Amino acid sequence: LGNLAGFLPLISQVGGVSIARGMDTLSISFFLIGLLIALQRWRRPEFLFLVVWWAVMLVPSIIAPEGPMPHLRRAIGTAAPAFILASVGLVLPLAYLAQRRPRWQPGLIAAGALIAAIPLFTLARHTYVDYYLPQSTNEAYALINHIYDFELADVMAAEGDANTAYILPVDTSAGAIFPESSTLAFLYQHRGQAEYAYIWDNEAALFSDTANLLNGKNRVGLIRWKVSKHSKADPRHLFEYVLERAGDFDGLSTHKYVDITYYQLDSNAKPVYPSAVGGRRSAVAFSGQFALTGAAIAPETPADEPLWVELTWKKLGAEPLDLQVGLWLEDNAGHIAGRADHPLLSDQLHRYTANWETGAEERDYALISADPGTPPGDYRLKVILYWLDEAGQSHRLAPLAEDVGADLALQLGETRLLPYKTILPFEAHNIPPTMYEAILGEDSLHLLSVSGLPDALRPGDRGTLELWWRSMGDATSKGSVALQLVASGQTITLSPAQPLGGEDYPTQKWPEGMTIRQYLDYALPADAPAGDYQLQLTLIPFKTGRIYLGSVTLAGRPRQFEAPPMAHRLNADFDGKITLLGFDASLSPEKADITLYWQAQREMDAPYKVFAHLLDKDGQIIAQMDREPQNGEAPTTSWLPGEVIVDKIEIPGQNLAAVDKIIVGLYNSADGKRLSVLETGETSYELRMTAKRDK
Template sequence: MPPECETRQSPRRLPFRQPGSIITPRGRARTEVWPPTNRLRPGAARANAGSSSRVDHRHSVVIASAYLLAVIALAFAARVVGLGSQSFWWDEAYSAVVARRSIGDIIATVAAEDFHPPLHYVVLKAWALAAGESEFALRYSSVIFGTLTVAAAAYVARRWFGKHAGLLAATLTGASPYLWYYATEARMFALAGFIGIAIVALADRAAAKRGWKLWILWALASCIGLYTYYYLAPVVAGAALFVAVRRRTLGRLGTALGLVGLSIAPWATVLEQRVSAWTNPWTEPTTPARVVRWTWPAIWTGLSDANLWDSNRVALALYAIPLSIALVLALTSATARGRQVLWRLTIGHAVWAAPLAMMAAIAIIRPVYHPRYAFPVAPLLFVAIAGTLVTGGRATILPRALLIGAMATLFGFGAARYHDGAGLGRDDYRSAIRAIDAAERPGDAIVTNSPPGVVYYHRGRAPWLELPTEPYRESEIAAGLASIGTGAARIWYQTHDLRPSDPEQFLLAHLEAAGDLVSFQEFGLLKVRGYALLLGKTFQPFPRQPLGGVRFGASATALGWAASPRAAPSGGTAYALVEYAVDNVGLEFGSWAQLVDREGRRWGRADHQPRDSHYRRSPLWQIGDRVEIGHAIPITPGTPPGTYRVETALYRLDDVTALEVVTADGRPLGQSLVLGEIQIERQRAPILTAEAREVAIGPELALREVRLPSGPIGAGGSLSVELLWRATGPLSRMTGSIALLDERGRPAASVDLTLGGVFTSELWRVGDLVRDQVAVTIPPTLPDGNYTVAIRVSGPDGVIAPSVHLGTARVEGIARSFDPPPMANPLPATFGDGISLAGYTLERAGDGIALTLVWRPTDTPRNRYKVFAHILAPDGTIAGQHDAEPANWERPTTGWVSGEYVVDRHTIAAAAGAPIAQVRIGVYDAATGQRRVTATGADHILISLPNPPG
């Protein structure tokens, strides 16, 4: 950082006539006017010493001053126009709410719950007392500091690189979308940016002067900065580091740093506590590399989106900036004169790069970050860029032009994204809360997961409560709702999508069990739901049903489950909750739950990565923890009313392998667990579906929707057909038949159905939507080709729709082999229904096994079967498991033909170091779970390893 050196000239210094100084690599400073003046002959000098030169100089000063004032005025105008048009978002509303409190309460609140120091809130409180607390008023304080930052950047750039650099720095700082956006927020960033550049400017002046006055001012500015924004610490450290280049200032620098340390010491304990609690369970932990990759495009475009690198145009511009800077530095160093300038320019870039590197390094110990945290770095970057643009003369014209083009591209891209609505925008709490207030009536209550917006904007009388909060448990949710919802007529539930604080859907499940959704509105990422509560409804934890200690691998034991006590409607949501005890840690897994009818057809499925009571993912759970995993299972619109099974599973996220399920006494249950049954009732209101063209099937029935698979179907597989019916009048019992017709119209495969299944059509009401799922089994020997899918519908009086074409299906044959493949161990065994095992090959694979089964059917099986393979420890317990249809689901048993060979591979992992004694294999019905038995009456076959462990 170049110090200012004294020169022999008039004490009265005109604007932009500041002599510069150059620091040599040895740390010595020599004074030199920058840019250098031309040497004139003595005669010429005397001739031009008159009024003409003074007039030209004054004219230049007036133009430069006018330009600077115009830039500052435009920057101010850009920041103040439309300042109050957008709503406060979460952080701004939080600032406004905290600033309402007394200074003592502000300090206590910040010390207990915030991740920023308190001075910003104190300043905002003082400002609000004078200007009010509207959006415009509170943001205006940031506009002031943002505008002052433009002037400060011009001052620092002029001192370091000359007047043209000062004007360029003001232009860049004023036009930056990044600095503009965050200078219009009622947060600490604009103030921190101004303090940051003031810290650097004071350090520069203090290093060039003798005496203590400027060092005391620098220490004071640093103290104010650290009590305003913790991320100013890297700026303070960076300024101190580069001031230390002048060794004669080390004593004063050390004393000033000592004063800063003493001033911040009273807050050190609070800082330590807040840093240790500084986590965000909803964002992925960051890394130093990600900090840089995320921050660099944000500084130039104002958009906090790391995916900007995926845009070729943006990525090229982002890469062009450091490349052009490096080229300017390299070309400047080619001359002796340039090497002197190079030192100054290098220092200028180091002043912003070092603090950014320190901010990135912080991610190693505290991996929570957002690009706005680097706000104080941006003005320093633009000062250095301004110096780069005025350096090097003709030799650097091309890289400087490249730099200008890249900056213009990124600035323009960011501004365009903002104005077209695809870029920066603020959550519209104002509209969301006003919608609640407008609809509020006596007996209403509000539940929210984003309270600052409610506190700031809510003007009604309805009480409000933040839910969920930690500890996040279903019982705590029920207690919270009981505290505010008992006796209430309606509950308004306002949420923010970026704070998914109800991942297990505890709160939504209780609201849907207690009432009916009567209102739903979206305001961007904000959602407002209104529930009319059932008369006399109370909130209590859902009653649990024991599961007898069923184990899911070595990871968890299922203790019990619960379902919503209220029947779920067709087209609504069914809720199931499972409580687990954690048996092992470190495995990252997901969980799914689904609704299945008696024929094994699926009618809804929910899948997510579960969280515990502290919102932690499974790798962070502790042995012995109790974890409740909830599933809000969306029920397909048109699902017939009736009884459905609820199944659930846990699976590894890395390879999507389900954990084996065994009973407490070691009996295997497969890779999913049937929890119990729930009841689905008919739709409570007309189901809204996408616009579709209906096909009339007789006078009282219409076919509204048809779903057929888009890809080819292998011979022996199943063609899944979904039909959505609408009753247009009273119906009697209707039946039908779906067929695959070849090119001549002849049926190649068919299946009969009763419309609605167990919810037969005479039970339908006018307007009901009812869905059918039908599976047409493709004969294993059906030739390849395209087939027409058609349906015939009949009533009590005969056929009412002889043939309605639903679409086409592509059937592809399967390559079959009738020659025996290699197998290490022949093992003839039959399981009935045409299933016959010919042999196997068994090898060790890491801690598990690689098992290859070879099947040779004696006939085409009637049903689809799954194959199970269990790794057994010496004590008979299951150490690993794999269940699937043969050949990794590619060769369903309904597609087998007599005499062919089917190769079926299973790779099974076991716990590291677990002993393996035997492998148990068998076959079971995929729909019912019933095992097939061998000729000896056993439902499995045991296979021993070639070299069992000792």
């Protein structure tokens, strides 16, 4: 163990960090002198034993192949004879000089002591610099020596009491643990009053063992190791699921090696076990790959507490997809009020869905929190199943059910958000920068912010404003808000009066300090005249009756009510809303040019998209185009009764010579539902003609 002037860097390594240098240059010099003396006096038993001892201890490092353990560590047995030989190399020459020069004896003793102190000091310094300092921050060292248990024992003794229990999650896939003989058991005994338990992160153990541990307790701490072979325990977050249902979050205690999340348990809380899933008459398949076979959701929960959801999934197909589950709360107008996403994992060993056996069925648990500021009331819960490609783009699996829209989300059921148990601090709300601070009459409501304001509008435009309100005192009346365009005595209503906070949470129920987010949907009439307007909020019945949000320009567009000439006349009626008067079409090998002539039968409140599909003789799509009429310049919400829309569509493609037929139609961009042709009942119309083909 030495370093001869840096020429023999025999330094032991663990994880790339040097542990210690046993000898410096001075020490190894005395070692070589001592070795020469011992070899010279080998006939004396003590010196022969010393040389043989040192040589034998070198054998393991000589004959063992280089591997995970460096040769130097295999020669650790040479340390004792090596240091004895170094002592021989220092002491015997000094003793020889003392015999020859008795008067030098005091000086030689002092010199020997000083020389011996130098390597001892060097050894201590190297140990501190090369071992203690690096290893004090080395995770591998903390893992091997269970340093995290030293910290955890101190924290549990300081923060816990007789009414506290600690959960130590055990990773099923990381191997066994022996609580009685653990480092923590040795360190914590006789020090703390809190109980603790190592609990496996599979359903069979987790629910029952957690219930037993929490019996009679009013506070629980959930341990999350930062350094441990069990630091990845419970990737499905089942412990949080159980504890959130049994109590309320009570703070986070952060330390070097562990984090502890505390929960205050409800006094009347019952043990949490898996719920009886159901809710649907039959399983719903998603693209033939997976099926949702059961679902259970909390019927109600306070708006500031998470909603629990339990689902059962079954693998049907063999497609190797690692799937994610997305859940969201949605109000009656379709605004998302909270979302949660998580990977779909198996109970045992936490396998991703690509590694599930076909036919495997697993339970899935989730918590979803409403966004801060969400008004209490009735909401629906939806679920999607999707996978991510290498670029991070999501691809949703389509549920085979009737009540599915364009978002490919399946509605699980309805739930109710109850009034907030506590008033959330202002900082907890993700409020855009403040734009307005109007105090509304004697009821003292603040309009904190408005986002989603349009710079320009067109007839038929739809949109949503996000309003943030804050109660500055007890309201005495039920407030309402409307959105209007105002110019030169002319008023255009974009949104009729709606209750502030919704029907279920009017302003009289808002306590002082409550912050509420409200979505205000607006729709511009199709016949709104062009011009410059002021965007205005009208507040009822407050004294501050109007708040001006800014200027906006309303653009017009040319309209025609006479049908122009066309090559093919059809008069196909789509659900009594829109008539396809006729079309023109030409095909070349590289593109298709199609002109559709639509006529509105009445005003429409839904934005419909036009689709045009080019099919081969087998009915397969060769090329297609889906978009709003006139590339979005003439949305169906802007059409007036009798108006004719000339919609030119250019579809690029390859091998369009193989096109056998063209089908067109319309569908609601909000829910994906197509309009039907009244004459045939079909949801598309085939352009039956021989299209002009260009070579």
